Amino acid sequence: MNAEVATDYSGAPVGAPVYELTNVSKTYARNLVVALEKVDLTLKKGSFTSVIGSSGCGKSTLLKVMAGLIPPTQGRVVLQGKPVTGPRRDIGMMFQQATLFPWKTAVENIVLPIEIRDGKAAARKAMDKAHELLDIVGLKGFENVYPNELSGGMAQRASICRMLITEPAVLLLDEPFSALDELSRDMMNMELQRICMEQNATAFLVTHSIQEAVILSDDIVVMKPRPGRIAEIVKVDLPRPRTLDMMTTPKFGEIVDHIRGMLDKGEDM
Amino acid sequence: MTELQTNQSADVETVQDTVWVQEIAFIDSVPRSIAMTFVFVMFIGTWQLVTSFGLVSPIILPTPLETLNDMIFVGKNLLTGGYMLTSLWITIKEVIYGFALAIAIGFSLGVLVGETAFGEKAVMPYLVAIDTMPKVAFAPLFVAWLGFGIESKVALAAFIATFPIVVGTAAGLHAADENARMLFKTMGATRMQTLIKMKLPTGLPQIFTGVKIGAVGVMAGAITGEFLGGGKGFGELIRVAASQLNTPRVFSLILYLSLVGLALYLIVQWTQRKVVFWHKERVGAGDY
Ligand SMILES: Nc1ncnc2c1ncn2[C@@H]1O[C@H](COP(=O)(O)OP(=O)(O)OP(=O)(O)O)[C@@H](O)[C@H]1O
Ligand SMILES: [Mg+2]
Numbered sequence: 001m002n003a004e005v006a007t008d009y010s011g012a013p014v015g016a017p018v019y020e021l022t023n024v025s026k027t028y029a030r031n032l033v034v035a036l037e038k039v040d041l042t043l044k045k046g047s048f049t050s051v052i053g054s055s056g057c058g059k060s061t062l063l064k065v066m067a068g069l070i071p072p073t074q075g076r077v078v079l080q081g082k083p084v085t086g087p088r089r090d091i092g093m094m095f096q097q098a099t100l101f102p103w104k105t106a107v108e109n110i111v112l113p114i115e116i117r118d119g120k121a122a123a124r125k126a127m128d129k130a131h132e133l134l135d136i137v138g139l140k141g142f143e144n145v146y147p148n149e150l151s152g153g154m155a156q157r158a159s160i161c162r163m164l165i166t167e168p169a170v171l172l173l174d175e176p177f178s179a180l181d182e183l184s185r186d187m188m189n190m191e192l193q194r195i196c197m198e199q200n201a202t203a204f205l206v207t208h209s210i211q212e213a214v215i216l217s218d219d220i221v222v223m224k225p226r227p228g229r230i231a232e233i234v235k236v237d238l239p240r241p242r243t244l245d246m247m248t249t250p251k252f253g254e255i256v257d258h259i260r261g262m263l264d265k266g267e268d269m
Numbered sequence: 270m271t272e273l274q275t276n277q278s279a280d281v282e283t284v285q286d287t288v289w290v291q292e293i294a295f296i297d298s299v300p301r302s303i304a305m306t307f308v309f310v311m312f313i314g315t316w317q318l319v320t321s322f323g324l325v326s327p328i329i330l331p332t333p334l335e336t337l338n339d340m341i342f343v344g345k346n347l348l349t350g351g352y353m354l355t356s357l358w359i360t361i362k363e364v365i366y367g368f369a370l371a372i373a374i375g376f377s378l379g380v381l382v383g384e385t386a387f388g389e390k391a392v393m394p395y396l397v398a399i400d401t402m403p404k405v406a407f408a409p410l411f412v413a414w415l416g417f418g419i420e421s422k423v424a425l426a427a428f429i430a431t432f433p434i435v436v437g438t439a440a441g442l443h444a445a446d447e448n449a450r451m452l453f454k455t456m457g458a459t460r461m462q463t464l465i466k467m468k469l470p471t472g473l474p475q476i477f478t479g480v481k482i483g484a485v486g487v488m489a490g491a492i493t494g495e496f497l498g499g500g501k502g503f504g505e506l507i508r509v510a511a512s513q514l515n516t517p518r519v520f521s522l523i524l525y526l527s528l529v530g531l532a533l534y535l536i537v538q539w540t541q542r543k544v545v546f547w548h549k550e551r552v553g554a555g556d557y
Binding site for chain 2: 069095096097101102112113116117
């Protein structure tokens with residue numbers, strides 16, 4: 001929207017690999033479930049990738065391993081040239097629930113990552129930026145409102161701001177809008193696309209909706225369960241920026257059908 | 270959209286508003302003031318009947334009027350700074366000190382048990398074991414250790430009130446959900462930050478529940494301590510009145526004491542409303 005925000009946070013050229021996963025496997029020790037088996041994946045700078053697959057096929061596990069929240073049993077995760085061995089500052093995460101803290105106002109919730117990282121003084125300085133972000137997602141005027149006065153969609157938008165305030169190089173999103181109704185969900189997806197393009201962020205989205213995956217992504221990772229593994233990576237060559245009416249084009253339909261076919265096959269196994 | 274609108278305007282004369290017949294049971298429809306007065310009058314009335322027909326001896330149960338007269342007498346003594354005020358003040362001090370001690374110890378132990386694996390493994394089992402003991406039985410020990418002054422009463426009051434606060438705090442620290450924990454992890458929060466900025470605020474409602482139960486226990490502890498360990502507090506006045514078979518006095522002293530307990534409870538409740546402003550606490554049905 002405005003040129004000054006459209007800079008690359010990490011400085012890496014567009015198209016260079018940001019995330020590299022090599023031979024990543026994860027077996028939960030507790031129940032010996034093989035949640036991930038030999039996953040190889042590369043995310044390019046500024047790309048949008050979605051993961052789709054039946055429930056329990058290891059999508060959230062993959063995301064947690066990438067975020068450094070849980071260690072892989074095997075394999076290597078490298079982000080911007082450095083191996084991931086724990087939570088990292090250059091990662092922004094968003095979950096299915098907005099998880100805003102009710103004792104903080106919207107804007108205080110948004111600067112929370114800064115408060116944790118650099119202390120209260122830095123958080124106060126980041127307030128201006130938080131106001132800007134709230135404006136971008138259409139929450140102007142709600143800065144000092146407590147979360148229990150926000151609707152589900154508004155809370156999710158605020159939590160997008162919280163994710164963006166630290167200017168992460170990659171956004172990891174675990175079904176962030178699945179609790180929303182279809183209309184607000186479409187709107188939020190377009191919002192997400194715009195933010196990603198503006199900030200040239202690399203995004204990785206877990207979703208259950210084939211349509212959502214196709215409309216947003218450059219690449220769609222289709223996963224199969226037991227053990228969780230990558231079945232295919234589908235390229236989506238629809239032009240950017242994507243618009244909601246692209247959903248009616250034959251090409252969109254073709255890709256959706258292809259993925260649905262793959263997922264159905266997956267169920268038989 | 271347009272179709273809907275034309276439909277509506279066409280039918281506008283024939284459409285009748287739906288009238289909701291909301292059936293509210295009579296017992297739910299009574300206003301609070303009337304309900305409270307009703308119970309009060311029923312209670313006093315039954316009391317008056319039982320006593321004035323001589324169904325029980327006046328030594329066992331005085332009439333409501335006798336009790337009221339004695340309450341006026343005690344009230345005058347309290348207001349004019351008589352010996353009863355001195356006694357009441359002693360008991361209030363025991364309650365305040367005991368409560369403060371219980372909050373400090375209960376909260377610390379609660380954090381130890383709720384936050385550290387060591388506390389949960391090594392401290393919790395012993396706390397549970399002690400909690401199942403009848404705690405007033407420790408009163409003679411406290412008297413032996415701390416003497417007949419207010420210290421032994423403070424100790425018993427604190428001893429009784431500590432446990433619910435430990436349990437409330439420990440439970441409160443476990444109240445944060447998986448998402449909040451993961452979020453703090455991704456933000457790179459230290460354990461201390463996670464505790465102070467997330468787990469404690471999340472657990473405040475439970476912590477306050479523990480503190481409220483403790484507030485009730487602290488009164489019981491102070492009075493029991495005075496019954497069993499002498500001193501000059503309000504409990505001693507009750508004990509003396511009872512030994513003189515002055516039942517109206519016992520009744521009115523208990524009623525004044527309950528005002529102290531009520532005040533303590535309301536202070537905690539008020540603090541909770543101020544501190545945990547985001548959490549609307551509700552008990553029972555109705556008043557929506
Ligand atoms: N903490 C855990 N301990 C043990 N097993 C787990 C744990 N988390 C997930 N699993 C198992 O790993 C497998 C993959 O789980 P995961 O949560 O990654 O699936 P998912 O693809 O995100 O599913 P959904 O679409 O329902 O969110 C499942 O079989 C699950 O039972
Ligand atoms: Mg999941």
